[in-house]
Every structure is written in C-alpha cells, then in structure tokens.
Amino acid sequence: MSDLRIAIAGVGKIARDQHIPSLARVEGVGLVAACSRNATVKGIANFPTIEAMLDGMPEIDAVALCTPPGVRHAYAAAALRAGKHVLLEKPPGATLSEIEPLAAFAAEKGLTLFATWHSRFAPAVDAARRFLADAVIGKVEVEWKEDVRHWHPGQAWIWEPGGLGVFDPGINALSIVTAILPQPIFLTGSTLEFPGNRAQPIAATLAFADGRGLEVSAVFDWRQTGPQTWDIRADTDKGRIVLSSGGSVLTIDGTVVSNAPEAEYDGIYKHFARLVAEGRSEVDVSPLRHVADAFLLGRRVEVEAFHD
C-alpha cells in the first residue's frame, strides 16, 4: 500500500518537536504539505490557510491538526468536508459538545477521525493498565508539575479562554488515568488557582471517586522549576505501582519493571495508519470531560500574577 499523504495544520512547537520528525521516521505515512499563518516547513508545499491547502493539493489523504484547540473544530470540519481523514492533537476540541458532530460527520463520510492522547502512547502505560486490570485498587495519586516557561514559552493562547491553562499538561495525566484504571471515575471536587492577570488556572487540585471505594487525587502545578514531576502512584492488593516520567517508567514495590525509550508520536502515527487502513475512528473524550467537570465544580482561588 502507498504511504498515507499527510498534511500538518499549525506549524508550532509540537509540530516541529514531534509530528514532523515522526512523519519522517514512521513507515506508511509521509508529510506532503503544511498550512500555517506565519510558519513554513522546508522541502514540502506550504500554504497560509487550510482552505488554500485543501484546494491546492487534492492528493492529500489526511490532515494532522497541531493548532491550539480554539480553531480545532473549524479546521477539522473543513478537512472532513474535503474528504480527508483527520488526526486531532490533544485536547480534541475547545468544548466537549463540538466533538460529537465531528465524529458523526466523519462516520457519515466514511473517514477516520482520531482524537490523539499522546501520553497514552508512553512506553509503560500499557504495562500499568495490564497490572491494574485485575487488582483491587485503594488509592491513586497523580502529581503533574512542570515549568510553564519551559514547555510553553510565550504561548499567549494557553492563558486565554479555551486554552486550558495548567490542564493543558494535566489532561495528559487524565488521559493516562482513564486508560489504565479498569473502572470509570467521576470528579467530586476541585480547586483552581488563577493568577490575578490570567483567564486560565496555573494550578489545580482534583478529587475523584468511583462510588465503590476508589479514591483518586490529582495535583497539577505549572510553577515547578528544576526537575519536572509527572507521576501516577496506585496502592493495590498486588502492591504499590509508580508510573513516572509521564508514563515512561513503571515500578512495582520499588522495582523497575518497564523503562523503554519514549516514542509517543511514532506510536500515534502507526496507530493512525492502522485506523485508516481498517476504516475506523477513535474518539475518546473522557479526559476532556474530567477537565470540563473540574471547571464546573471548581472553587476559584486567586494567586500571584504570572508574567512570561
């Protein structure tokens, strides 16, 4: 089968750090075009808008949306209208309700819509899921703390409505939690810390339950400097597991059982090619639903102003 001809929309940090290198490495996919208002990618066709790209290059098979979430729906709808498969960066939309019509549209057109959660492709996540599948889980603690200045330098959109603030990384933790726990959970409370000069939170504390005794707590904080913390710990009848480094390393009772090199975006593109070949879509909104619930139940606390 010939390579899936992929175009990228939104050439920013994640497109350059991950999508473009993975598209060059993974067999069965290839980058043929990009659209971005200000940026270009060397060696391929570049367009200033998605409409110009879809009109100018009818041979494109699929579009990978690497823009901020605010324009995700409009770009995805345009690509589906033009008969292209669509890969959505996380989060899959700015709202929950905008995603369902996209999924219905893709199904109607016989196209693949893939709402990616890159952290689910971290190398130790599947081992953690298998460990927990038959465990009695008492308590889960999530600690996701990073330096916003390092990961989102000068990104104004992330602090605006729809940008998610600290939930931009926090949703990665929730995408892992929802993938590894054998039962669904629901939010019971949240506290959101907003810098006085920003529309989105810089830190959040969340509590979840499953109604059957499981307790899950999560702390997200963007003010961490030095080493970053991306850990999920679970106490079970089979032992205590720690999934650390964003899902890369798994320890059981202090012994490392899984520690492989990171290859999240290669995994994403291999899976996308498989979904397209099999004529399937994959659209799981559960991490975004938990974030929406955190805003619904959130107690707002004002903290020190944040300056880039």
Ligand code: NAP
């Ligand atoms: P970014 O560096 O700001 O890049 C996004 C690009 O999208 C911009 O450079 C911009 O390029 C284009 N764009 C189109 N419409 C835009 C609009 N209305 N406002 C702002 N930019 C617009 O952001 P990013 O870090 O790559 O994040 C993009 C998505 O990837 C987000 O959903 C984020 O959650 C996700 N993600 C990011 C990371 C990370 O480490 N940064 C990791 C995983 C996932 P033009 O100006 O040329 O149009």
